[in-house]
Amino acid sequence: MPTPFQFHLDATDGQARAGRFTTPHGELLTPVFAPVGTQATVKALTPAQLEEIGASLVLANTYHLYLRPGDELVAQMGGLHEFMGWPRPILTDSGGYQVFSLAERRQIDEDGVTFRSHIDGSSHHFTPEKVTAIQENLGADIIMALDECAEPYNREYNQLATARTSAWAERCLKAQKRDDQALFGIVQGGVFPDLRAQSAEFIASLGFPGHAIGGLSVGETKEEMHQMLKVVLPVLPEGKPRYLMGVGTPEDLVNAVKQGIDIFDCVLPTRLGRNKAVFLRGGERLNLRNVAFADDPNPIDEACKCYTCRHFSRAYLRHLIVAKEMLAATLLSIHNLHTLIQLATDMRQAIIKGRFEQFAQPWTGS
Amino acid sequence: MPTPFQFHLDATDGQARAGRFTTPHGELLTPVFAPVGTQATVKALTPAQLEEIGASLVLANTYHLYLRPGDELVAQMGGLHEFMGWPRPILTDSGGYQVFSLAERRQIDEDGVTFRSHIDGSSHHFTPEKVTAIQENLGADIIMALDECAEPYNREYNQLATARTSAWAERCLKAQKRDDQALFGIVQGGVFPDLRAQSAEFIASLGFPGHAIGGLSVGETKEEMHQMLKVVLPVLPEGKPRYLMGVGTPEDLVNAVKQGIDIFDCVLPTRLGRNKAVFLRGGERLNLRNVAFADDPNPIDEACKCYTCRHFSRAYLRHLIVAKEMLAATLLSIHNLHTLIQLATDMRQAIIKGRFEQFAQPWTGS
Numbered sequence: 001m002p003t004p005f006q007f008h009l010d011a012t013d014g015q016a017r018a019g020r021f022t023t024p025h026g027e028l029l030t031p032v033f034a035p036v037g038t039q040a041t042v043k044a045l046t047p048a049q050l051e052e053i054g055a056s057l058v059l060a061n062t063y064h065l066y067l068r069p070g071d072e073l074v075a076q077m078g079g080l081h082e083f084m085g086w087p088r089p090i091l092t093d094s095g096g097y098q099v100f101s102l103a104e105r106r107q108i109d110e111d112g113v114t115f116r117s118h119i120d121g122s123s124h125h126f127t128p129e130k131v132t133a134i135q136e137n138l139g140a141d142i143i144m145a146l147d148e149c150a151e152p153y154n155r156e157y158n159q160l161a162t163a164r165t166s167a168w169a170e171r172c173l174k175a176q177k178r179d180d181q182a183l184f185g186i187v188q189g190g191v192f193p194d195l196r197a198q199s200a201e202f203i204a205s206l207g208f209p210g211h212a213i214g215g216l217s218v219g220e221t222k223e224e225m226h227q228m229l230k231v232v233l234p235v236l237p238e239g240k241p242r243y244l245m246g247v248g249t250p251e252d253l254v255n256a257v258k259q260g261i262d263i264f265d266c267v268l269p270t271r272l273g274r275n276k277a278v279f280l281r282g283g284e285r286l287n288l289r290n291v292a293f294a295d296d297p298n299p300i301d302e303a304c305k306c307y308t309c310r311h312f313s314r315a316y317l318r319h320l321i322v323a324k325e326m327l328a329a330t331l332l333s334i335h336n337l338h339t340l341i342q343l344a345t346d347m348r349q350a351i352i353k354g355r356f357e358q359f360a361q362p363w364t365g366s
Numbered sequence: 367m368p369t370p371f372q373f374h375l376d377a378t379d380g381q382a383r384a385g386r387f388t389t390p391h392g393e394l395l396t397p398v399f400a401p402v403g404t405q406a407t408v409k410a411l412t413p414a415q416l417e418e419i420g421a422s423l424v425l426a427n428t429y430h431l432y433l434r435p436g437d438e439l440v441a442q443m444g445g446l447h448e449f450m451g452w453p454r455p456i457l458t459d460s461g462g463y464q465v466f467s468l469a470e471r472r473q474i475d476e477d478g479v480t481f482r483s484h485i486d487g488s489s490h491h492f493t494p495e496k497v498t499a500i501q502e503n504l505g506a507d508i509i510m511a512l513d514e515c516a517e518p519y520n521r522e523y524n525q526l527a528t529a530r531t532s533a534w535a536e537r538c539l540k541a542q543k544r545d546d547q548a549l550f551g552i553v554q555g556g557v558f559p560d561l562r563a564q565s566a567e568f569i570a571s572l573g574f575p576g577h578a579i580g581g582l583s584v585g586e587t588k589e590e591m592h593q594m595l596k597v598v599l600p601v602l603p604e605g606k607p608r609y610l611m612g613v614g615t616p617e618d619l620v621n622a623v624k625q626g627i628d629i630f631d632c633v634l635p636t637r638l639g640r641n642k643a644v645f646l647r648g649g650e651r652l653n654l655r656n657v658a659f660a661d662d663p664n665p666i667d668e669a670c671k672c673y674t675c676r677h678f679s680r681a682y683l684r685h686l687i688v689a690k691e692m693l694a695a696t697l698l699s700i701h702n703l704h705t706l707i708q709l710a711t712d713m714r715q716a717i718i719k720g721r722f723e724q725f726a727q728p729w730t731g732s
Contacts, residue, residue: 040685044692048673049412069660069685077663077681085677294435297443307414311451315443319406319435326410326692 005182005209007241013356015233015260018348021210021241023089023141024180025081026056030241030262031344033253034059034091035270035337039068040084042337043270044329047085052307053338054345057089057142059265062134063098067117067124071137079139091142091265093245094131094172094186097214100149108148110164128171136178142243144212145172147186152220158190162199169203184210184243191224193231200235211236212243213261217252225252229259250283250343254363257347258356264344269336274329276321279339282362288332293318306338307331371548371575373607379722381599381626384714387576387607389455389507390546391447392422396607396628399619399710400425400457401636401703405434406450408703409636410695413451418673419704420711423455423508425631428500429464433483433490437503445505457508457631459611460497460538460552463580466515474514476530494537502544508609510578511538513552518586524556528565535569550576550609557590559597566601577602578609579627583618591618595625616649616709620729623713624722630710635702640695642687645705648728654698659684672704673697 004024011018019030034057035042035050042050042058050058060080065071077083080090099106099115106115112127128146135143146168150161169185176183185208189195203211213232216225229244236242243263244256253264272278276289278300286293286300296314308317308331320328350359370390377384385396400423401408401416408416408424416424426446431437443449446456465472465481472481478493494512501509512534516527535551542549551569555561569577579598582591595610602608609629610622619630638644642655644666652659652666662680674683674697686694716725 039689039691040682041691041693044696046415046673046693046696047677068689069681073661073681076661077679083679083682083685085682295439295442307412311413313443313449315435315439316406316449316451319449323405323434325405325407326695327407327412329692330410330412330696 003209004180007210007239009238011352011354013351013354014258016257016347016351016356017260017262018351019241019262021262023182025087025089025141028056028089028263029348031253031257031347032057032263033340033344034263034265036061036265036267037084037086038267039064040074040080042333043274044326044333045270045337049307049330049334050086050337053334054341055088055337057091057263058086059091059093060084060138060140061095061098062092062131062138063095063102065092065138066095066134067119071134075137075139081139089142090140092135092138092140092144094135094144094146095126096131096147097149097246099126108164110167112146112168128168129175132172132175132183136176136181139181141181142210143181143183145169145183145185145208147188147214149188149215149218150190152190152215152218152224154190155192155195158188158192158195162188162195165199166202169206169208173206173208182209184208184212186212186214186245187232187236188215189228190215191220191228193227196228196231197235200232204236208240210241210243212245214245216244217247222252226255226259229256229261233260250279250340251363253340253343254347254360258360258364266340269340270333273333273336276328276332278332279336281339288314288317289321290318300335301339304335304338305342306335308335369575370546373576373605375604377718377720379717379720380624382623382713382717382722383626383628384717385607385628387628389548391453391455391507394422394455394629395714397619397623397710397713398423398629399706400629400631402427402631402633403450403452404633405430406440406446408699409640410692410699411636411703415673415696415700416452416703419700420707421454421703423457423629424452425457425459426450426504426506427461427464428458428497428504429461429468431458431504432461432500433485437500441503441505447505455508456506458501458504458506458510460501460510460512461492462497462513463515463612465492474530476533478512479514494534495541498538498541498549502542502547505547507547508576509547509549511535511549511551511574513554513580515554515581515584516556518556518581518584518590520556521558521561524554524558524561528554528561532565532568535572535574539572539574548575550574550578552578552580552611553598553602554581555594556581557586557594559593562594562597563601566598570602574606576607576609578611580611582610583613588618592621592625595622595627599626616645616706617729619706619709620713620726624726624730632706635706636699639699639702642694642698644698645702647705654680654683655687656684666701667705670701670704671708672701674701
């Protein structure tokens with residue numbers, strides 16, 4: 001059948017790629033960074049503010065929305081785009097990561113995973129078929145296969161989890177009924193190059209329209225993360241988008257794009273914003289609660305074009321923080337998201353101009 | 367000296383007035399409702415969102431800003447407009463009301479009031495001269511004389527407080543140094559018609575560019591509030607703006623405009639918004655946490671043109687409330703403020719068209 005999903009490479013520079021991924025809710029220009037809207041809202045921001053920041057893709061969490069307000073309610077309200085007032089592309093994860101990190105008393109077997117809700121302790125069962133159906137109710141443009149995210153250094157567990165992730169990927173593909181959602185397969189394997197390579201080979205063989213790399217940025221070192229990308233990326237087909245889940249910092253983004261990653265998401269910019277910290281362009285962080293900023297008339301970053309930096313001083317932002325005003329979280333989140341989204345845009349331009357190495361040098365040190 | 371403050375009546379209809387008050391930061395079309403930005407921020411909203419709502423005047427609290435971040439810091443940062451990123455007119459209160467309602471262990475004498483900060487217990491002294499100087503540091507367009515807000519039913523205390531408010535009004539006028547701020551005098555007198563009339567006559571005699579009525583909506587009945595307006599308003603000069611402090615509900619606004627009030631402020635719309643309640647157009651309130659709204663696909667108010675009603679269902683808003691998302695406070699505050707600001711705009715149009723009685727009938731019942 002004809003697919004609404006086309007991935008076109010506008011340019012490459014070394015392994016770095018400037019792509020274009022068409023979805024039913026518009027085109028994603030890659031590299032792209034997706035703000036996280038866990039509960040169908042990017043915390044403290046309206047969709048209008050997200051558009052002004054330049055966000056094109058938003059991630060929402062299947063585990064959270066399944067528990068509250070329920071995927072069937074979201075479907076009844078017209079799907080996630082309509083429900084949360086976000087007309088552009090949305091990606092939902094499979095819920096796997098949250099089940100393994102948030103839920104209580106989880107029990108995993110070949111069929112799936114039984115867990116208790118972190119909200120009310122109620123018991124639930126996720127299978128590949130179930131999370132596919134939930135994501136079809138939610139109606140995102142990009143949906144994810146159920147995977148098992150193991151502790152990165154436990155080889156035995158990673159062998160088992162990678163095998164289950166492979167079997168579940170096949171079952172998700174079979175379970176998919178809607179043809180207007182791109183289902184991505186997920187590569188696991190911890191910090192073990194042979195497991196990562198096996199996982200990537202198997203997942204790539206299944207014919208997904210895109211691939212994700214999971215189980216990174218979960219406790220391993222930066223060097224190990226880069227090493228795993230070096231193993232996995234050459235195995236994944238060039239003509240399909242590649243998504244590095246849950247990453248990350250400005251430095252992580254640049255290093256991963258250098259290796260050929262196209263899509264990112266991370267709670268970091270909004271979580272830091274709620275915790276009073278902001279990115280500077282080079283990746284340094286400031287904690288604006290610091291008394292040194294009490295009478296600082298400058299914006300967070302002189303060169304930044306975000307709403308916050310165009311209108312407010314560090315002194316005002318610190319005042320909002322000290323006075324415990326909600327507006328602090330909003331203004332800091334705007335700045336942090338803008339910084340990562342602008343970085344992705346700048347990387348895209350550098351790739352198109354064939355100057356990515358030069359652009360990346362301050363971060364990659366090479 | 368030439369004053370930047372001109373008050374022109376575009377139209378009157380009965381006692382209701384459609385006016386135009388010029389200030390250094392732009393013209394106020396009256397009747398006007400001012401959102402409250404206690405700590406130099408209207409809680410949960412950016413200035414851009416306030417502009418989209420149609421806000422023209424914002425109130426900030428002298429007591430709060432004096433304690434934190436300090437009026438001298440605000441002056442050093444270029445004044446309140448620059449500090450909080452609000453380029454339109456600002457009004458600051460005198461701090462009197464907060465000292466009498468918030469501060470601990472206050473001691474009042476003829477000179478002024480000594481109190482302890484509600485934040486850290488530190489001791490402070492407010493005099494008419496001091497609050498005028500603080501408000502000159504803050505730099506609002508409209509500033510208020512120091513007044514004493516007594517319990518409404520205590521006649522003896524109201525006699526004393528009204529006398530002090532009169533003396534302090536004169537001292538504020540003498541203390542004023544800047545000529546780009548309109549200093550308003552405040553009428554007190556509790557629920558006692560003779561005290562109200564005496565206070566209004568004295569304050570009106572001092573030549574302020576505008577007058578406020580304080581000590582209402584503080585525990586008295588609606589009937590008593592209307593009665594006090596009937597006593598006070600005929601005493602105040604027609605050619606100057608009249609401000610009813612701390613009011614109020616849609617019903618209060620309509621009834622007060624009917625009697626000749628031009629300016630209002632109230633925390634109610636934003637406080638209700640943070641407490642999950644919304645106004646409907648007729649003044650009824652809904653608590654959106656109610657389970658009845660869990661699957662309600664309609665906006666808060668079908669006829670409302672605010673950002674919230676144009677984009678979000680009651681079901682989504684209830685989800686945000688139940689999930690404890692900050693966006694709920696933002697979206698509900700937008701709707702509630704829009705409702706009162708639109709009501710003020712609609713009243714102005716009705717006055718200009720000579721149809722105010724008809725417009726007001728559903729609220730005033732007359």
